[in-house]
Amino acid sequence: MYGSFAGGLAAVSFICFFQLCGLCLSAVIFTRESPGPRVLLGSVLGSVCMQWLPALTGFALGFTRAGHIAAAVIVALITCGTLIWAKKSGRAVTLGVKEAPGAFLRHKFLFFVLALSVVYCILVPRSFYWQDNIIYSSQATYGDMSMHLSFITSLARQGTFPPNYSLLPGTRLSYPFLSDSISSSLYLLGASLRLSYCLPMLLAGCQVFFGGWLFLRTLLNSDKKAGLAFTFFFLNGGLGLMYFFGGGEGNFSRIFYAYYETPTNYTAENIRWVNVIADMMLPQRATLFGWTLLFPTLYLLTRAVFHHRRRYYLYAGLMAGAMPMIHTHSFLALGLVCGAWLTARLFRDNGLSSLAVRIGKLLIPLGLIAMAIMQAILSPEDRNNSDRLLGLFFSVFSLWAVTLLLLMINSLRRRKLKPIIFTWGVLLLAALLLALPQLFTWTFRQVSSGGMVRGHFGWVIGDDNYLWFYLKNIGLVWVFALLGLLAADKRSFARYCPCMAIWFVAELVEFQPNDYDNNKLLYVGFLFLCCAAADWLWCVLELIPQRAAQYAPAVLLAVILAAPAALTLGREFMARYEIYGTGAMGLSLFIDDQLPKDAVIMTDQRHNNEAAALSGRNIVCGSPIYLYYHGLNYYQREQDLRPMYEAPGENLSLFEKYEIDYVLISDFERNSYKVDTAWFEENFFKVFDDGGRALYGVRAES
Structure with missing residues (x-):
């Protein structure tokens, strides 16, 4: 979740490589365009390649580092082949400036476009603010950010392709996930979650x-x-x-x-x-x-x-x-x-x-x-x-x-x-x-x-x-x-x-x-x-x-x-709203480091669910504010959560039905259900406890 310097460098290099390839392709394809449109179209082309090629290789190799290496090789071959063809056919290839040096200054309104881009680039990091082991959101991102984080982290951690909803396991992710997979790629390569989330957005905003x-x-x-x-x-x-x-x-x-x-x-x-x-x-x-x-x-x-x-x-x-x-x-x-x-x-x-x-x-x-x-x-x-x-x-x-x-x-x-x-x-x-x-x-x-x-x-x-x-x-x-x-x-x-x-x-x-x-x-x-x-x-x-x-x-x-x-x-x-506190961060780090990538964790249905959003693990049933508006049938799972928390001994078949590996009990779950904590203490295996959050393994091997 915190990433590493080497991982961040690899991620930035990866996105820059695709941008460079996009610019080279644009130089061949849009030879009749002036430099500004050509650079923009090349940048967009690089982003689209970075979204689609790892997805296409993912069908064969999964959403893995091997798949991303294959995607980089493919775009490199396409770019080199295109440049060689252009050279042999005598096609002009240049990103050089055809206009006079002062031509940009004549388009005075471009300075306003640039200024607005700067404003946006200031707002993006503030919409996902990380300080003192606490994650804050802005007003606009308080609701949606956790959903997007769950897509980003689950795709990177689980590597399953085509991806499923980590918020509703077994259901194919039909939301336009390529808007998040571009961040999953950076996260997979070792960048921090914040850098993975923000960097593609900064580029996209300018585009x-x-x-x-x-x-x-x-x-x-x-x-x-x-x-x-x-x-x-x-x-x-x-x-x-x-x-x-x-x-x-x-x-x-x-x-x-x-x-x-x-x-x-x-x-x-x-x-x-x-x-x-x-x-x-x-x-x-x-x-x-x-x-x-x-x-x-x-x-x-x-x-x-x-x-x-x-x-x-x-x-x-x-x-x-x-x-x-x-x-x-x-x-x-x-x-x-x-x-x-x-x-x-x-x-x-x-x-x-x-x-x-x-x-x-x-x-x-x-x-x-x-x-x-x-x-x-x-x-x-x-x-x-x-x-x-x-x-x-x-x-x-x-x-x-x-x-x-x-x-x-x-x-x-x-x-x-x-x-x-x-x-x-x-x-x-x-x-x-x-x-x-x-x-x-x-x-x-x-x-x-x-x-x-x-x-x-x-x-x-x-x-x-x-x-x-x-x-x-x-x-x-x-x-x-x-x-x-x-x-x-x-x-x-x-x-x-x-x-x-x-x-x-x-x-x-x-x-x-x-x-x-x-x-x-x-x-x-x-x-x-x-x-x-x-x-x-x-x-x-x-x-x-x-x-x-x-x-x-x-x-x-x-x-x-x-x-x-x-x-x-x-x-x-x-605006600044705490969305994940120190307790949630500690639990998510434990889950990310210690639990299997495909583990299913039973939690309540809060939208800011650290197990799904920060750790990329499957939960039994996510928040209705996400699932309902995606047109998904989650109602039976939602109803079954209550008896599993309140009368677990009488509903062990439900734990088997949903292939639950771990159960989380925190203040959120206690506020949502009358949790039979004593039964979980006696029958399941506690693997994490920070005084506010306890995580129980359902099976002994957990």
Whole structure:
């Protein structure tokens, strides 16, 4: 758990090696890109290789050091082979700077991107703070960190591949675990748990910020518009600050001291549109690593669709195919973006762009009215789980599919279908060839277990008026975005229209048991809304005659709109919650050093379970806050824990059923159950006791 200097050096060398290979591959593949995009794409490619190659070798060698050596050899061979081919074919290979030395300074907003990356890099280590043999979390990571640690440590310690849930032994881990396996690799090689957890996140955060900037700059074709859109997205915050004004100094200061009472996350007033950095990128590793791949893919797709780089369709398809087990929601969101842009392309090829834009703009007010009406007429039960909503979704989806088919038939008659096949068809084929094995091996298994896909109305609006909910949560950016969509010309509307497809799907269908998690789709739609908002706002500001005078109100407005996010990030910087104390650390070190890697330990269901999170061992049944929201059937195990603790002598068959090797009794277990401690003392073998935690071996050989 503490690692070693040699292990840390090996881990850092491993990640740097993959980064170097990614940069070399990017130098060959993206020769027509400028140095900035080429470096970013190479870095992302290196990270993806580090996630996927140990997984592929894991099927044969397990998640072991031998498997990682094999993965490193494979990426080295691929890189060397690619460089040799490039040299023989005369292909230019360089990461050198083609721009003038001062060119970077002309992109002044990049300094803001860099500054925001630094802020994030300060927050990550504070979200997993280790001091005096105590582990602290920040506010945002208090809930999720233990789950991710259990994935990281169990994969590294047990080496089983495909991995199982250590929180529910015998159940295949279908969560997008590659967002955690990259840390498991470092931990396996000997790095400390904190370094293994934080280092990939630091790299990923920078990839997300620069990838987001690159995509926005390319889609909007303007530094100033991209700057506003970037600020709107990453420093998002609505009108939640109004609840902290008045009522004395204490009302405002609770932003920094109360638990989850910030301007961007205040459930008491249904402020749920959380800040992207604080509540998405810090605690949700799958979202973080999914965006590291999604944003560069959107950049490549933008270059392919709007800049006519046909080869980029293939590259975008390959990157899309790597997404499902990194972040399934990003894969789904990218599919909706592709569907929207393909539809716009077919309308254009058939000379129907103007008609499509008029229909699209008409759907915006009609859609808002329809959602308000649906909210009024749907019962609370139908809002939460309704086959009617699924029926509505599939009806609209079928109408879209028929429209797409008719457009393709007409394109065939006009001899314009062949370019579609060799661009979008290539993207689809590449993505499906890589994605389908993942989906059938992992994702569809979990979806088929029930409760994962259902009709649901209006995300988490609750009893709030539909329009008021989004106004107070997203704020003026939402208004600017709607105006931007309505005022957009044909070309711009075609670029921003994916937000409509994503919003429609996310407001009617849920793809997981937790209502809140649909924001993983909605935020991708929000990214396009930010583009529409920035575009419209700059068009208004350009009415000011003097160019210099346009920037002052833009900066002032951006600062005002970013204030709630800044306060939330300040709260995150100050927050510190003890999640594993000295007792938990001592026990986890004993388990890690002394117990078999595949040992099953019976504990209560606390979320901060040191046996699972810090030691990587299996426990009988983990916390419902993890298992329920993953759609897993854990109910029988949960019920069986009580009789095993309270009447163990009468339930020895359950100990055999769950193959329990050790039983933990601490204050947590005593608070959860009426533990028959005397029976355990008399019949099992105590292997650890620090006065607060006692660990008993079930069998003599334990």
